[in-house]
Amino acid sequence: MRELKLNSGHYIPILGLGTWQIKGQAAYDATLWAIEAGYRHIDTARLYANETEVGQAIKDSGIDRGQIFVTTKLWPTDFGKPRQAFEASLERLGLDYVDLYLIHWPRFNAETGVWRQLETLNKEGLAKSIGVSNYGRRNLSKLLETAEISPAVNQIELHPFAYNAGLVDFCHEQGIVIEAYSPLGHGSLLSEPILVKMAAKYGKSVAQLLIRWNLQHGWVSLPKSKSGLRIAENMDVFDFEITVDDMHKLDTLT
Numbered sequence: 745m746r747e748l749k750l751n752s753g754h755y756i757p758i759l760g761l762g763t764w765q766i767k768g769q770a771a772y773d774a775t776l777w778a779i780e781a782g783y784r785h786i787d788t789a790r791l792y793a794n795e796t797e798v799g800q801a802i803k804d805s806g807i808d809r810g811q812i813f814v815t816t817k818l819w820p821t822d823f824g825k826p827r828q829a830f831e832a833s834l835e836r837l838g839l840d841y842v843d844l845y846l847i848h849w850p851r852f853n854a855e856t857g858v859w860r861q862l863e864t865l866n867k868e869g870l871a872k873s874i875g876v877s878n879y880g881r882r883n884l885s886k887l888l889e890t891a892e893i894s895p896a897v898n899q900i901e902l903h904p905f906a907y908n909a910g911l912v913d914f915c916h917e918q919g920i921v922i923e924a925y926s927p928l929g930h931g932s933l934l935s936e937p938i939l940v941k942m943a944a945k946y947g948k949s950v951a952q953l954l955i956r957w958n959l960q961h962g963w964v965s966l967p968k969s970k971s972g973l974r975i976a977e978n979m980d981v982f983d984f985e986i987t988v989d990d991m992h993k994l995d996t997l998t
């Protein structure tokens with residue numbers, strides 16, 4: 745599995761399974777199928793209410809814990825007690841550390857103290873890397889003013905119809921890796937005629953084209969699916985290359 749180096753020195757697999765809105769048995773199955781298909785990166789959050797099932801599937805997969813990159817996130821209602829929330833996530837996951845812990849959503853003026861606590865979890869080795877999600881430039885700049893440790897990633901919604909190039913460039917300048925969630929536009933882009941036509945040219949599905957667009961940009965892609973077949977399909981993106989022209993077309997669809 746291809747990886748990117750984070751500013752923490754750790755490596756992140758460039759393709760991961762997103763698990764938002766996948767709960768209970770479906771979350772367990774999806775996680776297990778993903779690992780069987782070769783994914784080594786699972787993205788969850790306390791908000792998703794599936795940490796227990798995701799953690800159990802990781803354990804049952806039989807793959808060494810150190811081989812699987814696990815992300816979870818702190819929801820703003822827990823900003824008053826980040827450590828407690830983190831420990832509760834660890835317990836549900838059945839893990840003794842996570843690879844990446846994110847502030848799930850910014851809340852104006854609340855971040856400095858919260859980020860300090862994530863920095864402490866990082867220094868203690870409990871969260872190997874720390875980062876943010878859904879941060880715009882303003883929130884990121886504010887956090888960077890007082891941060892001792894720079895966020896390793898910013899996880900944002902990112903597909904050709906939701907592409908904030910200014911924010912992406914800013915993150916790259918700061919050494920912050922971009923993670924794309926909802927790379928398929930929640931599935932709504934899959935029948936877009938221009939994408940259907942372009943994907944057919946490569947003998948690939950639109951989902952594969954969109955995931956590949958993320959990867960060629962150097963972003964982590966986090967497609968989500970409850971189907972074993974589609975989970976495997978979304979992984980089959982390493983045998984083709986989108987041309988420079990088509991990359992440009994995808995970049996400018998918005």
Ligand code: A2P
Pocket residue numbers: 762925926927928929930931932934949951952966967968969970971974975977978
């Ligand atoms: P399903 O779970 O039934 O596979 P996003 O990651 O952009 O949020 O998109 C997720 C949506 O896209 C889900 O509804 C998922 O449905 C669907 N989906 C994921 N992968 C594929 C695929 N390869 N082909 C078609 N639909 C997909």
